[in-house]
Amino acid sequence: MELKDLFEAIVDGKLEMAVAVTKGAVSDGIQPDEIITDYMIKAMEEIGKQFExxxxxxxxxxxxxxxxxxxxxxxxxxxxxxxxxxxxxxVIGTVKGDLHDIGKNLVASMFEGCGFEVINLGVDVSSDKFIKTVAESHADIMCMSALLTTTMNYMKVVIEDLKKAGLYGKVKVMVGGAPITASFARSIGADGYTSNANAAVVMAKQLIGVN
Structure with a gap:
């Protein structure tokens, strides 16, 4: 197998092949940054483009x-x-009171695949946990997800607490989920909203000024 097979394996969703090619590349002494930058990130960008x-x-x-x-x-x-x-x-998580994580995990995986370090807090995440993790990790972006109309307003609580902690403006805030809209995101003071995982990666890079 060659490293170009890793690109194809990821685009085609072939886990076993992706793992096998990566193990072979590591054994051959190929640097992780080359594997990630030249093949993995490009593969995730390609599948994202095809999705769009x-x-x-x-x-x-x-x-x-x-x-x-x-x-x-x-x-x-x-x-x-x-x-x-x-x-x-x-830092990414589904807000307090909400246990949905499929969409959030997909977004987190897309972020990882495109070169971000991701701290996934899981579901039912309290404001305190978001704030504490952002402060301790010095995160560039905080992402909140909600799938329920009954939990989406908790995003505003987290942003208000972010302001109280003096972190608002220091960390970019992105929100997403089925009931979330761009106008809702603006109304609560979020920096960005996207409707899908690929768009989330594009916006995250724009928010922190990377290509």
């Missing part, structure tokens, strides 16, 4: 994200302490 164009759908994104994560798990131990490997740091 309507050529693939959410199940395809999930399979590609799974293949990418399998490959990334091989490389992660080699990246410890290499902050220069990441384009930015993101």
């Amino acid at each position: 164009e309507g050529r693939v759908f959410v199940p395809n994104l999930l399979m590609s994200a799974r293949a990418m994560k399998g490959a990334l798990d091989i490389l992660r131990p080699l990246l410890r302490g290499r902050q220069d490997m990441y384009v930015g740091k993101i």
Whole structure:
């Protein structure tokens, strides 16, 4: 197998092949940054582009994200302490009272696949946990997800607490989820809203000024 097979494996959502090619590349002494930058990130950008164009759908994104994560798990131990490997740091979670995580996990996987360091807080995340993690990690972006109209307003609570903690403006805030709209995002003081995982990556890069 050659490294170009890794690109194809991720685009096609083939986990076993992605893992096998990555293990082979590591054994051959190829640097993790080359594997990630030249093949993994480009593959996730390609599947994202195909999604935007309507050529693939959410199940395809999930399979590609799974293949990418399998490959990334091989490389992660080699990246410890290499902050220069990441384009930015993101804290992400589903807000308090909401237990939905499929969409949030897909977005987190897309972020990872496109070069971000991601701290995934899971579901039912309190304002205190968001604020504490952002402060301790010095995150560039905080992402909140909600799938219920009954929990989406908690996003405003988190942003208000962010202001009280003196972190508002220091960390960019992105929101998303089925009931969320761009106007709602603006009304609560978020910096950005996107409706899908690929658009989230594009916006995150714009918010912190990276290509």
